[in-house]
Structures are given as structure tokens and as C-alpha cells.
Amino acid sequence: MNAPAAAATPASQLTRRQISARLVRFGRPVLAPLGLSLLCRLAAQTLGIALLALGAWGVARIADDPSAPIAPLVWTLIGLSLLKGVLRYLEQFAGHYVAFKALTMLRDDFYARLAPQSPAGILSRRSGDLLSRATKDVDRVEVFFAHTLVPAVAAVIVPVGVLAYLALEVDPVLALTLAPFLVAVGALVPGWGRESSGRAAMEVRRARGDVAQLVAESMQGVREILAFGAGERRRAHIAAAGEEVAGGLRVLGAWTARRRGVNAGLVVAGLVAVTLVGAFRVADGALDWTSLVVACAIAAGAFAPVLAVEDVAPDLEQAFTSARRIWEVTDTPPATTSPARPVPLPDGPLDVVFEGVGFTYPGATATALDGVTLEVPAGSTTAVVGPSGSGKSTLVHLLTRSWDPSAGRVLLGGVDVRDLSLADLRRSVAVVGQSTYLFNDTIAANLRLARPDATDAELADACRRAALHDAIAAMPAGYETVVGEHGERLSGGQRQRVAIARALLADAPVLVLDEATSQLDVETEAEIQAAFAEAAVGRTVLVIAHRPGAVRTADRLVRLDAGQVRAVEEGLPVA
Numbered sequence: 001m002n003a004p005a006a007a008a009t010p011a012s013q014l015t016r017r018q019i020s021a022r023l024v025r026f027g028r029p030v031l032a033p034l035g036l037s038l039l040c041r042l043a044a045q046t047l048g049i050a051l052l053a054l055g056a057w058g059v060a061r062i063a064d065d066p067s068a069p070i071a072p073l074v075w076t077l078i079g080l081s082l083l084k085g086v087l088r089y090l091e092q093f094a095g096h097y098v099a100f101k102a103l104t105m106l107r108d109d110f111y112a113r114l115a116p117q118s119p120a121g122i123l124s125r126r127s128g129d130l131l132s133r134a135t136k137d138v139d140r141v142e143v144f145f146a147h148t149l150v151p152a153v154a155a156v157i158v159p160v161g162v163l164a165y166l167a168l169e170v171d172p173v174l175a176l177t178l179a180p181f182l183v184a185v186g187a188l189v190p191g192w193g194r195e196s197s198g199r200a201a202m203e204v205r206r207a208r209g210d211v212a213q214l215v216a217e218s219m220q221g222v223r224e225i226l227a228f229g230a231g232e233r234r235r236a237h238i239a240a241a242g243e244e245v246a247g248g249l250r251v252l253g254a255w256t257a258r259r260r261g262v263n264a265g266l267v268v269a270g271l272v273a274v275t276l277v278g279a280f281r282v283a284d285g286a287l288d289w290t291s292l293v294v295a296c297a298i299a300a301g302a303f304a305p306v307l308a309v310e311d312v313a314p315d316l317e318q319a320f321t322s323a324r325r326i327w328e329v330t331d332t333p334p335a336t337t338s339p340a341r342p343v344p345l346p347d348g349p350l351d352v353v354f355e356g357v358g359f360t361y362p363g364a365t366a367t368a369l370d371g372v373t374l375e376v377p378a379g380s381t382t383a384v385v386g387p388s389g390s391g392k393s394t395l396v397h398l399l400t401r402s403w404d405p406s407a408g409r410v411l412l413g414g415v416d417v418r419d420l421s422l423a424d425l426r427r428s429v430a431v432v433g434q435s436t437y438l439f440n441d442t443i444a445a446n447l448r449l450a451r452p453d454a455t456d457a458e459l460a461d462a463c464r465r466a467a468l469h470d471a472i473a474a475m476p477a478g479y480e481t482v483v484g485e486h487g488e489r490l491s492g493g494q495r496q497r498v499a500i501a502r503a504l505l506a507d508a509p510v511l512v513l514d515e516a517t518s519q520l521d522v523e524t525e526a527e528i529q530a531a532f533a534e535a536a537v538g539r540t541v542l543v544i545a546h547r548p549g550a551v552r553t554a555d556r557l558v559r560l561d562a563g564q565v566r567a568v569e570e571g572l573p574v575a
């Protein structure tokens with residue numbers, strides 16, 4: 001949902017008018033069906049008022065002259081009612097089309113603008129809250145297009161039309177009598193307590209995000225919660241967040257009740273006022289009584305569209321709040337972007353060079369890397385070892401451009417990684433990390449993440465080289481085995497081997513192994529190391545480990561400490 005002018009203002013500070021304008025700009029593809037929905041609604045509401053007026057006129061006429069023919073009037077009423085039904089159907093149909101289309105557009109846009117922020121952007125956010133924004137908030141913004149814009153516009157046009165008709169065709173005095181009541185019901189009452197409702201709506205959305213976050217975390221951490229008997233405390237946390245949601249909803253509900261009550265009174269008062277003033281006008285001879293009856297029917301009908309404002313106002317408020325919450329996420333610029341004119345990567349093997357690299361994480365005070373220079377010549381293996389927090393993983397983050405260095409350069413094949421297209425860079429560097437995310441899908445689908453067009457034979461070949469094929473072949477469903485959430489149906493070693501097979505399938509010239517075996521038992525580690533040795537052939541490999549002992553073979557060992565290179569040792573294998 002991009003809009004350069006609006007994006008310059010932080011999402012949280014956008015006014016309702018700016019949000020509406022930005023939403024309408026975003027919703028351009030649905031404006032045509034929205035227009036159709038609006039036309040149908042205007043016609044159906046006008047017909048509804050016409051039906052009331054016609055009915056009232058018919059009653060008045062028969063009261064005047066009981067012998068007047070009634071059949072033509074009845075047939076007209078039936079015909080208009082059917083037409084109104086068809087118009088309502090078309091309005092709803094177009095409205096639902098808009099709803100589904102808007103929902104798809106909003107979700108696509110959310111994901112499209114979130115993905116480039118990853119992983120730096122996404123990992124720094126709370127996943128449950130992010131999920132709440134991607135689902136609940138998107139649903140509420142969809143309401144803006146599907147259920148609020150059309151009624152809000154109709155609520156202005158129909159009453160203006162009714163007042164104009166009354167003034168020009170019936171009696172201007174009656175129009176003037178009715179007007180203040182319509183304005184009060186449609187414009188003043190819905191705005192009553194808007195600030196307080198707005199704050200409560202924001203509070204409800206925030207608290208719902210907290211609940212989603214707490215529930216998501218509680219499910220993911222259920223083992224720890226049970227093991228430490230923290231279930232009660234966790235429940236209390238969730239209940240407290242739920243109470244905040246309820247508190248906000250109570251405020252919203254109280255305002256809705258107040259507004260509805262006042263509006264109900266205003267409608268009755270308006271009708272009484274029109275009837276009384278009309279009665280005086282009839283007594284003065286300025287109006288005949290049939291016209292008064294028709295005017296009262298029209299006045300009664302005119303309240304329906306403006307009363308809808310009260311119904312859509314809270315939805316509109318929530319939609320604005322949700323739009324702000326979505327833009328808070330999607331307006332965040334990605335930490336790194338592709339250059340406008342990317343430099344192509346040279347052909348052949350690629351070396352990796354860190355040249356005087358310095359980096360401090362956003363918001364951190366201590367530097368993670370300080371003047372690091374190290375080299376991984378093409379086709380060789382360099383191991384980087386160092387204690388926890390020494391900056392090893394940061395090297396990987398800078399190589400893959402999760403972030404860019406604050407000083408120095410990272411070169412791939414002699415090209416600054418900032419000058420490469422992100423797609424080229426990510427195609428060229430495959431990373432096997434400490435833990436591997438596996439999707440709740442088949443082994444084959446998880447492997448094809450690296451190469452969607454890989455044949456079954458290529459999958460089997462990669463798995464053979466990662467010492468995984470025999471284990472998969474022994475499973476009843478083989479490569480079609482569904483691995484469960486986070487790959488829970490596979491052992492830790494098998495999961496890592498899937499990661500290695502993926503990296504092999506990706507066939508990237510540069511392979512990074514970031515403490516890829518640190519969580520495995522010694523036996524599995526040995527097997528995985530053998531698979532790495534296989535994977536390393538013909539590639540440039542950067543191995544990250546805590547201890548030199550975790551590295552079996554390397555052409556060079558770099559010792560890192562507190563973000564600085566302390567020693568470089570050539571000519572391993574390491575024992």
C-alpha cells in the first residue's frame with residue numbers, strides 16, 4: 001500500500017483523511033466494481049424511499065376517494081420492490097467481489113513489502129504480533145473497501161437528494177425542518193466520542209496483537225512451560241491481555257450504545273417535527289394534506305441511509321487503526337536493497353573477501369565487528385572460530401546482506417556485494433545454519449525450496465551425497481513423507497542433512513556452514529562432517545565454529561574475538 005506522499009509521514013501520525021486518500025489510491029483496481037456497488041445502493045435506497053412515498057400517496061388518495069382504482073398502484077409497488085431486490089443483489093455481489101479482491105491485494109502487498117525486509121526486519125519483530133497484523137488488521141482494512149466506503153458515500157448523497165426533492169417539489173419549510181435532524185444523525189452523533197473510541201480501537205488492536213503473540217509463544221514453548229510448571233503464570237498473562245481487549249471493547253461498546261440511543265431519539269424527534277410543522281403548513285393552506293403524508297413517508301425513509309453511518313463509523317475507525325498498524329510494518333524500508341544497476345557476477349569460482357569490515361547492529365552500542373579483514377580464496381575452505389558473541393554469525397549476515405557493513409567492504413568474486421543484485425548474491429551463497437526451518441510439507445517439497453524444478457533423480461542424488469537417501473528410502477512414504485511442523489518427525493541430524501541436501505541442490509559456488517553441527521551428537525556430527533566434505537568439493541567454503549575441534553578440514557583458520565581477527569593459521573587439516 002505504497003503512496004510516496006503519505007509514506008513520508010509516519011503511519012502512526014496519518015490523519016483519517018490521509019489514510020482514506022491512501023487507501024483509495026491503493027484500491028484503484030477495485031474502484032470500478034465499487035462504483036457499481038455505490039450506484040446500485042443509491043438506486044436501491046432511492047427506490048426504498050420512493051416505495052414509502054408511493055404507498056403513503058396511495059393511502060392518502062384512497063382516503064380522499066375510496067373508488068379510485070388501486071390495482072395500478074399495487075402493480076407499480078410490486079414492480080419497484082422487485083427492482084429494489086435486484087439492485088440490492090447487484091450491490092451485494094459487487095461489494096463481495098470488492099471484498100475478496102481487496103483482501104487478496106492487501107495480503108499480497110503486505111507480504112511483498114515484508115519479504116524484502118527479511119530476515120533482519122522480520123526477526124526483530126514479534127511473530128505473533130506480525131501474524132495479527134497480517135490477518136486481523138488486513139481483514140479490517142478490507143472492511144473499508146467492502147462495507148464502509150459505499151454506505152458512507154450513499155449516506156451523503158441520498159439525504160441531499162431527498163432534501164432537494166422536498167424543497168423543490170413539496171415544501172422548502174419541511175426540508176429545512178428535516179435537515180438538522182439528518183445532519184445530527186449522520187454527521188454529529190457518529191463523531192461523538194470519536195477520540196475516545198479511536199484510542200480504545202487502537203488499544204484493542206494492540207492488546208489483540210499481544211494475545212496473539214502470547215498464545216503463539218505459549219504453543220511454541222509448551223514444553224518449557226510444562227517442564228517449569230509455568231502454565232498458571234502463562235494463563236494469567238494471557239488472561240490479563242484478554243482483559244485489556246475486553247476493557248477496550250467495553251469502551252467501544254459504551255460509545256456505540258450512547259450513539260444508538262441518541263440517534264433513535266433524534267429520528268423520532270425529526271419525524272414529530274416534520275409532522276407538526278407540516279400540520280401548521282396544512283392549516284395555513286401552504287400544503288395539502290396528501291403532500292404532508294408523502295413528506296412524512298419520505299422523511300422516515302431518509303433516515304435509513306444516515307443511520308447506517310453510525311453502523312459503519314466504528315468499522316471505519318477500526319479500519320483506519322488497522323491501516324496504520326499495517327503501514328507501521330510495511331513502510332519500514334528494507335535493511336538492504338538491490339542496486340539500480342547491478343554488476344554481473346564474474347563466471348567461474350568465486351572468492352570471498354572481508355576488507356576492513358566494521359559493523360554495529362541497529363540500536364546496539366557495542367560493535368559486533370571491528371576492522372575485520374579475511375579471505376576465503378576461490379575453491380578453498382576457511383574456518384572462522386571464536387567464542388560466543390565474537391561476531392562469527394555477523395560475518396554471514398553481512399555476506400548475505402541481511403545488513404550492510406558500517407565500514408569496509410565484503411567482496412564476492414571481487415565485486416562489492418552491495419553492487420550485486422540480491423537475487424544473484426543469494427543464488428551464489430548457500431547457508432547451512434545451526435537450525436534449519438523445515439515446512440510442514442513433504443521432504444521432496446522441502447528440498448525443492450532450493451530448486452523448484454529439480455527432478456526426483458536430482459533430489460535422490462543430493463540426498464545420497466548428504467548421507468540422507470537411505471534413511472528417506474526406508475520411510476514408508478519415502479520422499480513424500482510429511483515432516484511435520486518444524487520437521488518434528490525427523491531427527492536433528494536428519495533435519496541438518498536436509499539442509500545440506502538443499503544447499504547441494506542449490507548448487508551455489510559459495511557454501512557457508514554456520515555452526516551447522518553444534519547441536520548434534522558426536523556420531524551424527526561425524527557423519528555430517530563427511531557430508532560437508534563432499535559438499536565442499538569445488539566450492540568456496542566458509543565454516544563457522546566455536547572451537548577449532550569442530551572443524552575437520554580447512555585450508556585456513558581465522559580466530560575471531562570481540563569482533564576482531566586475532567590470528568590466522570594456514571595449512572590445516574585441523575585435528
Ligand SMILES: Nc1ncnc2c1ncn2[C@@H]1O[C@H](COP(=O)(O)OP(=O)(O)OP(=O)(O)O)[C@@H](O)[C@H]1O
Binds near residue numbers: 364367392393
Ligand atoms: N540482531 C542483533 N541485534 C543486536 N545485537 C546483535 C544482534 N545479533 C548479534 N548481536 C550482537 O553482536 C555480537 C556478535 O554476535 P554474533 O551472533 O555475530 O556472534 P557469534 O560469534 O556468532 O556468537 P554465537 O557463537 O553465540 O552464535 C554479539 O555481541 C551479539 O550480542
